[in-house]
Amino acid sequence: MRSLFPLLPLLLIASSADAWNATGHRIIAEIAYERLTPAARARVNELLRHHPDYETILTHGAPEDPAERARFAFLAAAVWPDTIKGDHRFYDDTRQDAIPTALLPGFPDMKRHTNWHYYDTPFAPDGAPIQKPARPSAWTELPRLIRELGSAPEPEVIYDLPWFEHVEGDVHQPLHTISRFLRSAEDGDAGGNRVFVMPGRNLHSFWDSACGADQSDTYVTKFAAETVAEYPEHARIEKNPRSWIRESAMVAEKEVYAFGLQTGSQEHPIQLSESYVSNAKKIARERVALAGYRLAAVLNDRFK
Numbered sequence: 001m002r003s004l005f006p007l008l009p010l011l012l013i014a015s016s017a018d019a020w021n022a023t024g025h026r027i028i029a030e031i032a033y034e035r036l037t038p039a040a041r042a043r044v045n046e047l048l049r050h051h052p053d054y055e056t057i058l059t060h061g062a063p064e065d066p067a068e069r070a071r072f073a074f075l076a077a078a079v080w081p082d083t084i085k086g087d088h089r090f091y092d093d094t095r096q097d098a099i100p101t102a103l104l105p106g107f108p109d110m111k112r113h114t115n116w117h118y119y120d121t122p123f124a125p126d127g128a129p130i131q132k133p134a135r136p137s138a139w140t141e142l143p144r145l146i147r148e149l150g151s152a153p154e155p156e157v158i159y160d161l162p163w164f165e166h167v168e169g170d171v172h173q174p175l176h177t178i179s180r181f182l183r184s185a186e187d188g189d190a191g192g193n194r195v196f197v198m199p200g201r202n203l204h205s206f207w208d209s210a211c212g213a214d215q216s217d218t219y220v221t222k223f224a225a226e227t228v229a230e231y232p233e234h235a236r237i238e239k240n241p242r243s244w245i246r247e248s249a250m251v252a253e254k255e256v257y258a259f260g261l262q263t264g265s266q267e268h269p270i271q272l273s274e275s276y277v278s279n280a281k282k283i284a285r286e287r288v289a290l291a292g293y294r295l296a297a298v299l300n301d302r303f304k
Contacts, residue, residue, distance in 0.1 A: 020173050022079045023220065024211045024288055028169040029078035030224040031292025033071055035233075036299060043303035045070040047158050048077055052106030057083060075220070077162035078169060085112055108159055116141045116163065117170045118191055120179035121249040126261060128181040131188060138171050142241035149302040165295060168241070172291035174252035174283075175204045177245045185263050192256065196264035197272055206272075207256065210284035224292070231289040237297040244294065248287070255283055 020028070036044065048058060054073065057080060062072035084090045091101045093111035101110045119139040122130035133139065145164040148156055170176045179188040180195075189195050192203035211223065238244065258279075264270035 020169055020211065020288070021208045021213060022082065023213055023215050023223075024173070024208065024284070025078040025082070025166060025169050026075045026215060026220045027211055027224050027227070028172070028288050028291040028295060029075040029165060030220050031228060031289060032165075032295035032299065033074050034224075035293065035296035037304075040296075040300045040303040041070075044074060044161060044299060047161050048073045050106075050154075050158050051077070051162070052104065053080065074165075078165040080162040081113070081117070081166040085114065106155070106158075108156065113141075113163075116167055118176040119171065119245050120188065120191065121177055121245070122181060122188070123178050123249070123253055123257075124181040125253075125257070126183050128183045128186055130181045131179075133179075138167050138176070139242060139245060142167055142171065142244075146241065146298060146302070149299075164298075168244075168295050168298070169288075169291045171241065171245050171248055172287045172294075173207060174248045174256050174287070175207050177248040178252040178256075180257060182261055182263070184261075189263065194263065196266055196269040198269045199266065201269070203256070203270075207280060207284070210280050211288055227285045227289045228292070231286050233289075233293045237293055239294065239298050239301065251283065251287070255279065 033041070048054060048070070051058060058073040058076045059069055060076075062069045062076075089101060089104060090110045090112045091098050092114060093100075094115050103110055113136075115134065115136055116138060119137040120131075120133045122133070124130050142164070145160050145167070148160050149164060152160065175192040177191075179191055181188045185194065187194075189203075192207065193205075195203035197203050197206050212219065214220075238247075259270060259272065259276060262270050
């Protein structure tokens, strides 16, 4: 095993256990928005203008210029499914004791749908028993969302668009597509959430913030531009969401768990090597570039 060193201070920024943090999702949306055809861009702009949270969330703090305001809303929509996790209008439908909240105009339901954000591909490197992934999940919802974007009634498409933006980005974060089962941890690691890599920090949150935590437009646009220059778009863009998931799970097996079968603990976390940290940042840049290209490709296809 490689020699281990403490994490670089730059990456010790706290982040949530969502998929890419808001910065990552905004970078993906920025890459995609710049690649939308005129027809697709006009369509997504119009759909988001009719979203029930357009004024309160999607354009909160947006510029007055119409074109910049539309772009702002598209980037904010990519984060919206994480934003509502802390919104009291919505309820956690995955809880057995969940109490539904009042249905508000413009929404088909008030569920947080937290289980749409990931798919736990079972991975058992030491032969531990595995658990089958639960449903619904990104595996079931991404194909449905793509179908509905092109054929569902307008209110459903308006609701689906931020969800597609977000979950498409989610599954390009490798730890949103896997759960590792070990003989020493047979309940699975919940996408790295139960693997500790520093005091108060888990593996999942480390990867979430691998693109940084600065949400400013200056940072997001600069990062997006540098990333697409480093990882140019290929002629053929994969548009099958289940292929995205399988691909991310393979990245997780090979690269994310490269430190071995450790899980660490809050008292004795794993200390990731400098080479691991550097490689994680490289992989994260490539993953958000792919997510941006694929998001644009699907939207261009759906909204011709």
